[in-house]
Each structure stands twice: as structure tokens, then as C-alpha cells.
Amino acid sequence: MEFIVGILHLVLIIWALLKIFGSGASTGAKILWALGVIIFPIIGFIIWFFVGPK
Structure with a gap:
């Protein structure tokens, strides 16, 4: 299961x-979003999903 x-x-x-x-999005925004998703996997993904660049 794991x-x-x-x-x-x-x-x-x-x-x-x-x-x-x-x-x-701009290159800087892309890098910041990517770092957020990588460093904070679950929370970063959830935040990106709702407010990230479309």
C-alpha cells in the first residue's frame, strides 16, 4: 500500500x-513554484493546485 x-x-x-x-508565468515565478512543490511536497502541491499559475 505504501x-x-x-x-x-x-x-x-x-x-x-x-x-x-x-x-x-515568468521564469522566476516558475522556479519559485517548483521549489515550493519540491520542498513542501503535500502542502506545496495543494497550494499550487488552487492558486498556482494557470
């Missing part, structure tokens, strides 16, 4: 990073 949760978490982080770097 393996499945870990894989799901990894997939969500990779998806978020792809969406962040594919967005129209």
Missing part, C-alpha cells in the same frame, strides 16, 4: 512540475 501511495505522490509531483514549467 508503494502505491509513493508512486501516486511521485506522479502528482512530476505532473505539477510539467504544468508549472509549461505555464505562461
Whole structure:
């Protein structure tokens, strides 16, 4: 079960990073969002999902 949760978490982080770097935001904003998602995996992902660059 932990393996499945870990894989799901990894997939969500990779998806978020792809969406962040594919967005129209400035380079600085992209880097800050990516660092937020990487350093604070769960909270960063949730915040990015609701208020991140679209």
C-alpha cells in the first residue's frame, strides 16, 4: 500500500512540475513554484493546485 501511495505522490509531483514549467508565468515565478512543490511536497502541491499559475 505504501508503494502505491509513493508512486501516486511521485506522479502528482512530476505532473505539477510539467504544468508549472509549461505555464505562461515568468521564469522566476516558475522556479519559485517548483521549489515550493519540491520542498513542501503535500502542502506545496495543494497550494499550487488552487492558486498556482494557470
